[in-house]
Amino acid sequence: MTDELEDELRRALPATQVRGSRIRRRRGSDAGRSRVRTDSAERALLRRDASVFDGGVAGPVCFPETAAEVQAIVRIANAHGRAIVPRGAGTGLAGGAIPLGAPIVIALTRMNRILEVDTINRVAWVEPGVINLDLSKYLRPMGYHFAPDPSSQQVCTIGGNLANNSGGPHCLAYGVTDTHIIATEVVLPSGDIVMLGGLDPEPDGLDLRGAFVGGEGTLGIATKIAVRLTKNPPAVRTLLLSFGHVADAANTVSAVIAAGIVPAAMEVMDQRITIAVENYVHAGYPIDAAAVLLAEVEGLEGGVQIDADRIGEIGRAHGATDVRLAASDRERALLWKGRKTAFGAIAQIKPDYYLHDTVVPRAKLAEVLAQVYEIADRHELLVMNVFHAGDGNLHPLLIFDGREPGVLDRVHEAGAEIVRASLAAGGVLSGEHGIGVEKQAYMSEQFSDDDLDHQNRLRQSFDPHCRSNPGKVIPMGHSCADIQALRRVPTGVWG
Amino acid sequence: MTVSTEVGTRLAAFAEAVGPTGPVAVVGGRTRWDLGGAPTEGTRLVTAPVGVVDYQPQEMTIRVGAGTTVADLNQVLADAGQRCALPDRGGTVGGALAVGQNDIDLLGRGRVRDAALQIDYISAEGRVVTAGGPTVKNVSGFNLPKALVGSLGTLGLFGEVILRTNPAPATVRWLHAERAEPLPVFEALLRPAAVLFDGQAVWVKLEGHTVDVDAESRALEALASFREVEGPPPLPPHRWSVTPADALRAATLPGQGERFVAAIGVGLLFADCPQPARPADLAARQVADRMKQLFDPSCRLNPGRRP
């Protein structure tokens, strides 16, 4: 890392001034109020996101507060031939934010203002670092919310949601993030600032907004985002169905959709994960059921009642042993808290997990789930299943203790088999977590060389020199100049 | 229901028809032929495969040849109690996607750009390329279908597509009031399929469970005297895309002419005169131009058209 680069970055991002307070920091510390961090602690911490992947030590870490500052960083990076990696809350599960080749990390956590709520246009303008749940809580008194609700919504950012085209339980009825991003201001890898999309329904030209969503940080950095406001429904019913077999729960989900009902959400948890979750939230989840189905319908009072009754009937016809209706908002909130913190709760059982994210046709859910259990058994691994059943989005969770010798190899082998079983059933690699570095190796199993070549052309349209988040999404050999952009990790930094 | 299973062969035949060289365009229903400019003289015209390839209603997806008419598609869907977002204006599925224009009740049926889950297209090199994936939820790789919808066939020629479908509502009702304030009407409803306004009168499309449609109809009666009608008013010929806020003050927008019908909460506007050209973002234009250059270096796909 050159001192010159650091100096330029520091000039572009002067230390924050806090009124009426003296600087207080350890002698020799680089931290304090500096918005450009080059110390080993910071750079080593950002090696990882919430995935199991290690990107190596990061380059300088910048905390811009405006689009102009992001632009300045990108231009400095370009002048020095350095790659950039944007980062939000670091909750990605595919390694999308890990810093391959010691790039300049652009941490967007300080760009966290809700700029404007415009109810006439049904839009809110936000900065990328705004936390998903903070936005919905802010909007609630006005009668609106932001529909995508990833399980990590209490911490993940809107910018991260945009980059990963995130989903969440309620995307079953409302659609994924893409549907809810109307426009976005982007700092392109060239350093130009551009507005993609618009508040009108059919902007001129190619839908670059849509192409940008789900770009996993390889197409540029969103600095201002217009999200669609969704009206809060007056009536909500949350049902908890218990089953003696996981397959019964899966078949109920297919039958509900086949009956012409699109609930707001349909989530399944198997017994093992239900026990772990119940142990944490005490929401009254039945721990003796082989699987539970959490189904939610919302809308107007009359229709909601009809749909809730019908789902209960369909569940019973498919072997539900119990159908329970959440009696209060508190109970409903607790049930959802349990579902949304399920992944973290497994550490009660084993300290490490590897979470997959494939999608299969709904009709194949039961069949693929049976294969998932069989694969895990064969590799002597514990697997738990918690998934967005309504979308056919599986989340098999392989749990293990990484300190056990050889276990990681078994985890990776089992994971590969699960991905292949999903593809063989007519599914796809990722429903909402993205490709990152995690699923790069599988991309050529879903896509042909020509397909990947065209995805790479989309990438190059935005980032001709492959400087933005290099080494992600498109597998090596199909991607542009990524290999040159990936420098060797500098030596001498611990960890 | 599987109408045809010769997936690969028909696409391969289409790819062969497109070939690797020479200017080429797909002809569909010719309903929007001049949109974005007509193909230049000497452009070879080909047609895309026709017919439903695979339909699993419980998956809420359908795979069809891009040359299938929207009318035929709608018939197949209706037989299974479903529908999709594509507007039926006499054209084909491929045409509707290439144009990317929405129906006036897009709040109920969804946006065209969100309807295409997977697009199999023929590249400028004459190769079959798949963008997107077959399931309702998919973030495997880049969001290429979004770039293709509305591209007027300038990045690739659509062969087969997998579309998202939805259950058709139990009840559909159009209501009309001679005089009403459009914004309070729009705000009073949870999820109207459409609220149209011509400066005086308001049309509302409600859909869903019969009890819900009844309840919302009653809520409207408190605002103005609404009565049930057959459908929307006739739409003036020129399509505008404005912000929802501008749609509310459509009467004051310069150049729209005498008559207009505005979709409230959406921003679609139908007027007597064409919408004046809007300023383009130069940096965005550069990205789009680079995309065209990378996907079709010799400019052989739909030459003369620009989205």
Next chain:
Amino acid sequence: MDLTIDPDELNMCVQCGLCLPSCPTFRVTGDETRSPRGRIALMRAVQNDDAPLTPEVLEAFDTCVQCRGCEPACPSGVPYGHLMERTREALADDGSLTPVWQRWALKPLNQPRLLQIGTTAMAVAQRLKVLPDRLGAPADLPLRHHALAPSATVDAPGRETVFLFTGCVMDVWQSKVHAAAQRVLEAADVAVIPTNRLAPCCGALHTHAGLGDDARARAEQLIGALPERPILVDSAGCGAAMKDYGHLLDTEAAREFSARVFDIQEWLAPRVDQLPQVDKVPVRVAVQDPCHLRHVQRVHEATRTVLAPFVQTLVELDDDGLCCGAGGAYSVLQPELAGLIRERKVEAIDRARPDLVASANPGCSMHLAGAGVRTIHPMQLIDAAISKTPL
């Protein structure tokens, strides 16, 4: 360096990041080194990979408020508070953390006389307007100290008798709260023994500073001095520390003691009917949950139960109990971060539009009062309602 953290406890964190928004320092900096996930990763780096103790690593540990807001947010049940206490103790033993002046500053906390002299000096300085604001002292430091007397009804037949823990800093600085607490308890027919010099200091600040031996000595002293009866605490930080003696000392006597420690609101909540029925005070009160009541003791609901019969309107803050930045001595040691964290809390208070903010921790009250927030202890509110004293 071995931080002597239990490897299994250190291994519990799965790096999911769900804790980040509940961490006040991450909220105001957006920086991973100022987050629980980041600090745990640094503990691992130091303990498992022998990472050097750079100034930035130490600063990451230094800047933790130890509010433990991350613990209820953690689905894996990582005992973050204990991890940080072990880390601080190991680093303080090593001389890397808690400089000598801080150790000396904490010494007089169990020397009531010294503390009183200091307070009187500060009170004089305050009246002469030469006391620096950032010390966070209350605006009305008493010049003289009056110790509370035990209730006349102690050990009378049919009466419950309890200890009221009066502590160190709070006893001298906020004796009005103790007096109000005693009056409220007596109004509920409870006899009160103020602990005064019996039990001068709970050792919470020492634990925070990594001075484990000092903390344990103070715990032993209290356990010996306060036998049998319930021990009621009107300062959330002290209560949390005393409830943790079982873990701190790991002895049967300590566990028995901790089981008798109650936050005063917690203890009163099931006895609220014993209090006289009076007219509600016509005010809008926002409840500010001290972290050590909400995240550590997890008995914050009791505050609402005891206040509800006495105030017109109780409102909640919308920040999910995020720390106010007081954190024991934190507001003095990290004034800048403490100030930024407080700004967020003040914004949340402004949104709730209260007349008064009820806080069951003197540290929070003083810190918030420093930003112009009108605070009051729940016991003072109830006391005012019962005695019909205007606020």
